[in-house]
Amino acid sequence: xxxxxxxxxxxxxxxxxxxxxxxxxxxxxxxxxxxxxxxxxxxxxxxxxxxxxxxxxxxxxxxxxxxxxxxxxxxxxxxxxxxxxxxxxx
Amino acid sequence: xxxxxxxxxxxxxxxxxxxxxxxxxxxxxxxxxxxxxxxxxxxxxxxxxxxxxxxxxxxxxxxxxxxxxxxxxxxxxxxxxxxxxxxxxxxxxxxxxxxxxxxxxxxxxxxxxxxxxxxxxxxxxxxxxxxxxxxxxxxxxxxxxxx
Numbered sequence: 693x694x695x696x697x698x699x700x701x702x703x704x705x706x707x708x709x710x711x712x713x714x715x716x717x718x719x720x721x722x723x724x725x726x727x728x729x730x731x732x733x734x735x736x737x738x739x740x741x742x743x744x745x746x747x748x749x750x751x752x753x754x755x756x757x758x759x760x761x762x763x764x765x766x767x768x769x770x771x772x773x774x775x776x777x778x779x780x781x782x
Numbered sequence: 783x784x785x786x787x788x789x790x791x792x793x794x795x796x797x798x799x800x801x802x803x804x805x806x807x808x809x810x811x812x813x814x815x816x817x818x819x820x821x822x823x824x825x826x827x828x829x830x831x832x833x834x835x836x837x838x839x840x841x842x843x844x845x846x847x848x849x850x851x852x853x854x855x856x857x858x859x860x861x862x863x864x865x866x867x868x869x870x871x872x873x874x875x876x877x878x879x880x881x882x883x884x885x886x887x888x889x890x891x892x893x894x895x896x897x898x899x900x901x902x903x904x905x906x907x908x909x910x911x912x913x914x915x916x917x918x919x920x921x922x923x924x925x926x927x928x929x
Contacts, residue, residue: 735867735868736818737818737868738818739814739815739816739817739818742818742864742868743814745863745864746794746795746860746864749856749859749860749863749864750795750798750856750860752852752856753799753852753853753856754849755799755843755845755849755853
């Protein structure tokens with residue numbers, strides 16, 4: 693038996709899809725295929741390669757290490773309200 | 783599949799340059815162990831990540847103009863060569879944005895003094911998480927309360 697994959701989309705997405713298919717003069721099925729391919733197939737590498745590539749790119753960055761993530765406010769606020777709360781005079 | 787928040791990306795690329803607490807190290811461990819196809823990053827998170835790296839981190843780390851340029855070149859390379867090609871990037875639907883905006887209004891109406899407001903980025907992440915049933919990988923406790 694053929695293994696069919698199902699795709700559920702809401703009405704709004706369907707209307708956008710319909711519009712896109714008309715603009716591209718393509719059947720909706722082909723547009724869906726293009727969208728699915730585009731969105732679900734990032735270039736394949738392993739997690740280790742991802743990590744190694746990141747380390748390679750970030751190597752040679754010589755910045756201070758005595759700062760914690762708390763000082764950076766990476767809990768979500770990021771301190772957009774002040775450029776540098778560690779040094780309010782700045 | 784997990785939605786990746788901005789703070790994970792920041793800690794991930796700066797992990798060898800700042801001190802992380804145990805919880806944050808564990809979150810990075812979780813991120814590292816997620817299969818690449820399960821790392822779902824909304825487009826606006828990449829924008830926020832870039833904003834923070836350009837507008838916040840250099841002043842927080844007291845970087846010189848040269849160090850800032852070096853950092854931003856690396857961040858730009860990370861986004862272009864690693865993040866965009868090798869992770870699952872999604873875009874919020876109009877419905878999800880409406881839901882986030884509605885949550886923002888409700889939050890303002892119920893606001894208590896000095897309590898940090900979640901912005902539209904946070905609320906969009908919550909909305910996507912609820913709609914698509916994807917947990918959020920984040921170190922932001924105020925965000926986790928809503929999921």
